[in-house]
Amino acid sequence: AQTVTQSQPEMSVQEAETVTLSCTYDTSESDYYLFWYKQPPSRQMILVIRQEAYKQQNATENRFSVNFQKAAKSFSLKISDSQLGDAAMYFCAYRSRGSQGNLIFGKGTKLSVKP
Amino acid sequence: EADIYQTPRYLVIGTGKKITLECSQTMGHDKMYWYQQDPGMELHLIHYSYGVNSTEKGDLSSESTVSRIRTEHFPLTLESARPSHTSQYLCASRLGGGETQYFGPGTRLLVL
Numbered sequence: 001a002q003t004v005t006q007s008q009p010e011m012s013v014q015e016a017e018t019v020t021l022s023c024t025y026d027t028s029e030s031d032y033y034l035f036w037y038k039q040p041p042s043r044q045m046i047l048v049i050r051q052e053a054y055k056q057q058n059a060t061e062n063r064f065s066v067n068f069q070k071a072a073k074s075f076s077l078k079i080s081d082s083q084l085g086d087a088a089m090y091f092c093a094y095r096s097r098g099s100q101g102n103l104i105f106g107k108g109t110k111l112s113v114k115p
Numbered sequence: 116e117a118d119i120y121q122t123p124r125y126l127v128i129g130t131g132k133k134i135t136l137e138c139s140q141t142m143g144h145d146k147m148y149w150y151q152q153d154p155g156m157e158l159h160l161i162h163y164s165y166g167v168n169s170t171e172k173g174d175l176s177s178e179s180t181v182s183r184i185r186t187e188h189f190p191l192t193l194e195s196a197r198p199s200h201t202s203q204y205l206c207a208s209r210l211g212g213g214e215t216q217y218f219g220p221g222t223r224l225l226v227l
Binding site: 033035037043044045046047050052089091095100102103105106107108110 | 148155156157158160163165173205207214215216217218219220221
């Protein structure tokens with residue numbers, strides 16, 4: 001069975017600085033999706049960025065980028081120029097590529113941003 | 116923003132009451148999900164549905180039940196609420212084969 005591990009329960013970053021959140025996963029499959037979701041306090045869970053395993057190029061969305069290392073089964077999220085609004089729980093998630101298959105989530109990393 | 120809605124957003128109820136948490140989406144997604152999440156904690160999948168008249172239990176055992184009579188509607192019911200049911204319940208949906216799963220705003224349930 002697939003598993004997702006986020007080894008950092010809490011992280012802190014200074015406003016305008018860069019922070020990297022770690023995620024590792026375990027799977028025997030070769031084709032899958034990886035996601036980072038953001039859940040601000042008392043607000044809706046939203047997708048930050050996604051990566052398709054067959055694409056070697058790392059996904060980027062504005063200040064958010066990933067470092068996808070398929071062989072190492074690692075999928076870290078880098079947040080550049082951190083803003084106060086980035087403070088949230090961040091969840092890493094995995095899903096098989098087939099139409100079936102449910103998201104498998106890590107336990108989350110709570111990110112605090114200091115002004 | 117995703118068109119997925121949950122009502123009520125907050126609910127305080129006494130032990131033994133029957134409650135139904137509503138979830139609806141207007142995106143025509145065939146797959147829908149219910150998660151249970153304590154504040155600041157991990158998500159636990161409790162129910163999912165791959166289409167009308169299809170429901171399955173998730174990874175976390177739950178005393179709740181669900182139904183899927185219409186594509187857009189996926190309500191969750193607790194026949195007799197208990198304090199142990201106090202939590203946040205998140206609904207989500209996805210188009211079959213689609214990459215992204217969208218989440219509703221959640222229902223915070225407090226059982227006294």
